[in-house]
Amino acid sequence: MKNRLAELRRERGITQEELAEILEVSRQTISSIENGRYNPSILLAFRIAKFFRCAIEEVFIYEK
C-alpha cells in the first residue's frame, strides 16, 4: 500500500517528531509508514486522515 503521508506532512511544514507527538505514536512509526515498511491499523489510518482533513483514500492508496 502506497501513501502520501510524507508529502502531506511536508505541505503542512511539520516534522515526523511533531506528527508523532500529535498522533501519540513513536517517530519510528511515522517514519516506517512513510517509507512503506509498515501499514498502520485502520484506527491510526483514520486518525492520520482526520488530522490532514482528508479522506482516508487520499492518504493511503491501495495497490494490488
Place this chain on the structure above:
Amino acid sequence: MKPSNKWYVLVLLLGLAMIAAALAWTDTKWSGPLMGLGAGLSGMAAAQVTFWYKASKDPDMSRAVRIGQSDERNIAIDHCARARAFSVQQALALPAVLALVLGEVHLWAVLLCLGVFCVGWAVYFWNLSRLGHEM
C-alpha cells in the same frame, strides 16, 4: 498487558525475602538457588521500580514511555518477535527431550521438558480458541 508497578514491588519484596532466606539457611542445598533467584528477581524488579519512579517525576519521560508502550508498531513487533520465539522454542523442545533421554538423565527432567513443551502448545490452542471467539 504490562505488569503494574505494584506487581514489581511485590516481586522486589519476594526477591529480598529469598535472599534473606538464603542467608539464614547457608548450610542447606537451597541456599545457592535461593540467593541466585532472589538476586535476579530483586535486581530486575528494582530496575523497573526505579525506572517507573523516575518516569513519574518527569512528565516528558512519562509521556514518552506511555507512547512507546501503546505504540501499535511496537506492539506488532513485540507480538511478531514473541510468535517467532515460540516457534523456535517449540521446534527445539523435542530435540532437547531426545538429548535428555540419550543422555540418560533422570526421568523427571525428561518429563519436565516434555511438560513445558505441552503447556506451550496448550496455551497456544487455548488462545487460538479464545481469540477466535473474541475477534
